[in-house]
Amino acid sequence: MKNFVITFAVAFVLGIALTAVGINYLNQGPDYPKGVMTVMGMKMSALKNNIQQNRCAPTDIIPHLQTLRYVGNDIEAAFGEMSDNEQFIRYASDFRATADGALTVPAANCAAAEAALSRMGKACENCHRDYKN
Numbered sequence: 001m002k003n004f005v006i007t008f009a010v011a012f013v014l015g016i017a018l019t020a021v022g023i024n025y026l027n028q029g030p031d032y033p034k035g036v037m038t039v040m041g042m043k044m045s046a047l048k049n050n051i052q053q054n055r056c057a058p059t060d061i062i063p064h065l066q067t068l069r070y071v072g073n074d075i076e077a078a079f080g081e082m083s084d085n086e087q088f089i090r091y092a093s094d095f096r097a098t099a100d101g102a103l104t105v106p107a108a109n110c111a112a113a114e115a116a117l118s119r120m121g122k123a124c125e126n127c128h129r130d131y132k133n
């Protein structure tokens with residue numbers, strides 16, 4: 001009987017604790033900065049896959065570039081506390097300028113797409129080097 005009471009008490013306390021952990025997790029809500037970065041990461045991977053599979057027609061490349069460019073508009077908004085850090089803003093606009101360049105002169109072949117991808121990758125890295133741990 002004593003063992004049962006102890007087991008019950010432990011299970012009861014554990015149950016409450018884990019419920020609290022679960023509710024906390026569900027309450028976190030969407031993570032805007034991670035969301036923006038995740039989408040940009042997915043689009044960069046999609047472009048890399050296209051190049052590896054030798055699918056570099058404008059219809060393969062341009063939609064990914066557009067998403068990258070438009071989601072890039074939200075970098076400052078997503079990282080609220082960074083939105084008046086001049087260097088951060090410069091990195092974000094550099095990225096957008098690079099994506100604009102890729103959209104203005106759409107890649108005619110995979111070599112050109114790869115060059116554009118590499119330029120954009122450098123723009124991502126520049127900011128990550130200083131602001132991502």
Ligand code: HEC
Nearest residue numbers: 033034037040041044088091092095123124127128131132
């Ligand atoms: C102006 C700055 C800036 C630019 C430009 C930028 N990032 Fe980021 N990125 C960050 C910061 C800051 C973090 C760290 C976020 C955190 O830990 O909450 C990050 C994190 C990430 C992450 C990890 C997200 C996670 O789940 O923790 C990915 C993936 C990512 N960036 C992809 C990219 C890609 C791809 C590009 C370019 C196409 C890019 N980023 C351009 C600032 C930037």
